[in-house]
Amino acid sequence: MNDPITEVRSALAAGRVIPYIGPGVLAAAGADLPSNLPTLAEILSSRVSVPHKIRKNFTAVAQYIENFKHRKSLKAVLNDLFSVATPVPELMKTLAGMDLPMIVNLWYDNTLAQALKDQASWGRIQGFSQSEHYGQWYGFYQPDGTATDAATAESWTTVLYEPWGSIVPDQNYLASDADFVEVLTEIDIQTPIPQIVQDRRKDRGFLFLGCRFDDQLQRTFARQIMKRSSNRHWAVIEGELTKKEARFLEEQGIERLDISLAEVLNGALTDEAVPA
Template sequence: MPADIDPTDIDQIARHLNAGAIIPYLGPGLLALCADAAVPATPVALAELLTARISVPHKIRKRLTQAAQFIENFKHRKSVVNLLNEAFAATPSPSPLHLALAASGAGLWVDTWYDDTFAAALAQARPRGGWAQVQGLSQAEHFGTWFGAYGPHGEPLPDVPAAGALLYKPIGGHAPAANYLVSDSDYVEVLTEIDIQTPIPPAVQAWRGGRGFLFLGCRFDDQLTRSFARQIMKRSSGAHWAVLPDAPTRMEARFLEEQGIARIAMPLPAFADALVAALRPALAA
C-alpha cells in the first residue's frame, strides 16, 4: 500500500485541484461537515429509516439494497421512491469544503450519495451556471437508458454536455427528478454492464483520462462502493488520495493498494480546514 501522505502535501493537492488535474470523489461521510445535515448519512441509517416505515424481515433491516428490494417487491417501486424523496427532502447547507471544491478548478465532481448538498454548493459558487449534472438511472424506471442529464436549474438536457463543468451522481439523486439506484435489482443491472463502461457517461470517461482522484467521506468496506470506484477510476492516471482516518479493513487496504491510492490518515474536519485554507488564495484571486 502507498505510504500515508504527509499533511504538508495538501498544498500540492490544492494546486492540482485548481489546475483541474484532480477529480473530487465524494461519499456520504462528507455530510458530517455540514452544520444541519438532516438527511441519512450512511446506508445503514437510510435502511433504518426505510424499515421504520415499512416492515421487512429482521435480518435485512440494516441492509439498504436488500430492504429496498423487499419494499419494491411487496409494495411498489413508487413506495421506495416516495420514501427516498422524504428522506432527502431537506438540503443540508454546504460546508466550507463543499463550497471550496465547487469553486475550484475541478471540471468533474463525482458524488456518490443521494442528497442535494453538492448541487447546492455549485449553485452558490457558480451563480452564472456553466455546469450540469448527470445522474445514473434505474433500469426499473428507464429501461435502456443509463443516465440522464440536467442543467443548473434542474432542466432536462437532451444529452450530457461535452463542455463545461459536470457533477456526476452515479447512483442518482433526489433533485431534480428523483433518480435512485438503491435496490438489489438496480445494482445487478448496472454491475452487469459497468465492466464495459456502458453506464458511465462518455463525458466522464473522457475527463478522467490523465487525472487523479481525491476521495472524501468515502469508505471502501463494501463490495458495491469498491466496484463503482474501480470502474469510475478506470483509465485514469496520476496520483490518487483518500482521506481515511480510521484504520482500513483488510479489503479496504487491498483496494487502496490495487488502485494506487495514498491514504491520508487525518480526521476529515482537520483535512477539510487545511484544504480550504490552501484553496482560499487561488479562489480569492
C-alpha cells in the first residue's frame, strides 16, 4: 500500500476525497479569528455577561444570549467576530483550484468561499437554524449570494457545504443549544443532510484538516456527514490524542496523519514533496 501522504495526494488529484475544513486551519495560518468552540464561547462571554459555569460551553452561552438578550444580539456578536478580513491560505486556494466535487467548511467564516470566488462553477449550501427558517434544514446559494434551489446545485462542479452556516451571505448560524438539538434530533436519519451532499460523498473519502474530535458535537457531525461514504479517511492531527478522539478515529476508520498543519499549509499533501 502507498504511504498515506502519497495516497492522499492521489485521491485529491482524482477527486476521490472531500476536504473537511475545521477552524484549526485558519488558526495555523495566523488568522485573527476564534479557533475553537471553547475560545469562541469565552469571547462571547466577554461581550455579554453570562453565568460563570457555562463560559466555555459555546452552545450554552449562545442559548443564554438568545434567551435573555434576543437572537439579534447573538448574531450581532458573531457577525462582528467573523467579519474580520482574513487572508486566504494557499492551501484553500489550492483545494479550490482542484475542481473537487465537494468541500466541507465547519466554521462560520467566509474564507473558503473567497478561495473559490474565481472558479467557474460552484455554490454553497448552508445549514439553517429552525428558529429562523422553520421547516427548512438548509439553503442553496449562488456565488453572488442569491438564493437558488437543489436543481441548480446539481450543476455545480464544486459544492461548498457549510453545515453550521456562515456569516455570508445571510448570517445563517447554527449556534445555540436549541439550534443543534433540532438538527441532532433528525441527523441520524439524515434529514438535515442535503441529498446532493449524500450523493457526492458516495465512494469518496474525507480528509479532516484543522478538526479535533474531543467534543460530542463535532464527532456527531463528522460521523453523520461521512455516513455511507468510502472506507478510507484521513485526519491531520499532530501530537497526542484524547481517549475519545482515538476511539472515534478507530471506530470511523480514519487514519491519523501525525503531521503539523503548518506542513499541510506548506504543501505537504498537495505538492510533490513534503517540505523539510
